[in-house]
Amino acid sequence: MNEFKLPHVEDLRTDTTLIRGLQEDFKAIEQEDKNDDQALSDEVADRKKGDGNLQGQIDDLQERCQKLEQEKATKDDLETVKSEFFGRIKSIYMGKDSKAIRDIILDMKEKGEI
Helix, strand or coil, X not given: XXXXXXXXXXXXXXXXXXXXXXXXXXXHHHHHHHHHHHHHXXXXXXXXXXXXXXXXXXXXXXXXXXXXXXXXXXXXXXXXHHHHHHHHHHHHHCCCCHHHHHHHHHHHHHHCCC
16 A cells, blocks of 8 residues: 655664755754744844934824813804903994994094095
8 A cells, every 4th residue: 555655764863965955954943943033133124224213203292282272262262252352242233342343443544544
């Protein structure tokens, strides 16, 4: 049943071509591993160079966001300003804000509209 026999199965010491072949294969594998390690190291170095001052940029953006967060107006602030503005417009329209009316008339006189 076992008609085909390989010579290295019976005695490994006598088959020098197999041993030489295995040695060459292992050397090739080791060389590929070294090449892969070098390629990985090169890629890591390239990425570090490409990132530049990435952490510094992130810190700057976070600082800007914090400043904007502190300076932002809330909806309640806008509603207050809106109601004050419309109240002032209403008082001018109704003729109750004499200072604003006087300023408007003086401005119109300076422009020659009155």
